[in-house]
Amino acid sequence: MLKKRSFYVVMLIVGMCCIGASFFFNDANAKPIAGSLIGIGAGFIGMSIANLITKHMERKNPTLEKQSQIDYNDERNITIRNRAKAEAGDITQWLIMGIAYITILISAPLWVTLAVVIVFLIYHFAGLYLINKYQKEM
Amino acid sequence: MKNKLEEIRRQRGIKQEELATALEVSRQTIGSLENGRYNPSILLAFKIALFFDMTIEEIFIYEEEKPC
Numbered sequence: 001m002l003k004k005r006s007f008y009v010v011m012l013i014v015g016m017c018c019i020g021a022s023f024f025f026n027d028a029n030a031k032p033i034a035g036s037l038i039g040i041g042a043g044f045i046g047m048s049i050a051n052l053i054t055k056h057m058e059r060k061n062p063t064l065e066k067q068s069q070i071d072y073n074d075e076r077n078i079t080i081r082n083r084a085k086a087e088a089g090d091i092t093q094w095l096i097m098g099i100a101y102i103t104i105l106i107s108a109p110l111w112v113t114l115a116v117v118i119v120f121l122i123y124h125f126a127g128l129y130l131i132n133k134y135q136k137e138m
Numbered sequence: 139m140k141n142k143l144e145e146i147r148r149q150r151g152i153k154q155e156e157l158a159t160a161l162e163v164s165r166q167t168i169g170s171l172e173n174g175r176y177n178p179s180i181l182l183a184f185k186i187a188l189f190f191d192m193t194i195e196e197i198f199i200y201e202e203e204k205p206c
Contacts, residue, residue, distance in 0.1 A: 070162055074164040076164070077167075079176075
């Protein structure tokens, strides 16, 4: 999605704050929280820097900016993106079911299997909700 | 759906890039339209027709699918 430069600056700051906050979780019990914060922070920083560099290059070269906007809004590209997302979603749905069966086979705790099944159900209900929503809109 | 887009564009001496810029689509979209790999939305079809000052039917040819 095309976002404004300020959005990525905010994301960069949030990423830095996440990494900074991770240093406050020194306790052994809080290690997973620190790890998650570092992961989220690194992700935000990486994404923001990449997008800010792109925005900077586009600002220097208005033709490039115009072309990237055309490419983003191009109806064929939108169709390709949406089709790819839909197919990736279908593949993910079967992967989630596969993971659910694996958790049963490896005798994982019940809550793990249930969590995976709930994700699968959320996927289906979200799909049904969106179908209903778009049928009303179109 | 077949179309005469490439033929019309060549007759007018317009490059794919120029047509793409005028229609605000990518050059690849023009290529795909000309090859018949992609059918345009009704909006893009109107834009193309307006650009060439023609009707949609003069550019795009609808062929009904034959029953098996």
